[in-house]
Amino acid sequence: MTTESRRDIFQAIADPTRRKIIDLVSRQPLNLGAIADHFDISRPAVSQQIKILGECGLITIKKEGRETICTIRPNELKKIADWAARYQGLWMDRIDSFEEYVNVLHAKNSKKHGRSK
């Protein structure tokens, strides 16, 4: 297996378990145990996903005594939302252009056919 070491935020959200972790820690900082409680998979497996999220820069992982606290980095996650918004914006703009064009076309047609009803 090739080790794809290029971590980025989109890789972070590419996995359902990681998305669920993001969902959990976006509410409040949580320790590893509290996160693992939400999953059927083993704690080391959850830990592995958290490590990836850390590498992707989406969460910070801090040791506090015996606890491992995970905190979301909102600005990083926002980059994903921004990406989606840009995509959405493109369609909004396109449909707006379409509406404008329909209005122009309608005006033209109405003229052509006289006062059509």
Add this chain to the structure above:
Amino acid sequence: MADPNDLSKRILTISKVLHAPVKTVWEAWTSPDHLMKWWAPKGMAVTIIKHDFKVGGTWKYVMPMPDGSEFVSEGVYSEIVPFKKIVTSADFRPMTEGVVLQVLFEAAGDDTHFTFSVIHPTEEYCRQQEKMGFYNGWGSAFTRLEALVTSGAA
């Protein structure tokens, strides 16, 4: 089974009441002569390479980008109900591949209820997208995060 009404499977739905009869709206959406006037963002041109408007027919539009690259949109029509519905697969390169566009037209007197959706239709597709590193079904996390960021808590 994927429920096509499950909003999490949809990236986007835009609904509008257009103030023109459905025939005009349909024409504006489906005729290449009209389409090339609104498809491209303002200031950009679109070239219609193919526009085979029938079930199983392909369409392909190309927009030259300012940096010399090309933005290609293409797909295959899977359903056409005249003056009511168009369903087509769509690839947008480089951006989003393998989505389905669904366009609904509903006559309402002299107006037309128009609904446009970009859909990720199947679980299988979602898994495939996941493998590609894309994400769909933007979760509620974003809404909360957005609030967090704008409140300056970051």
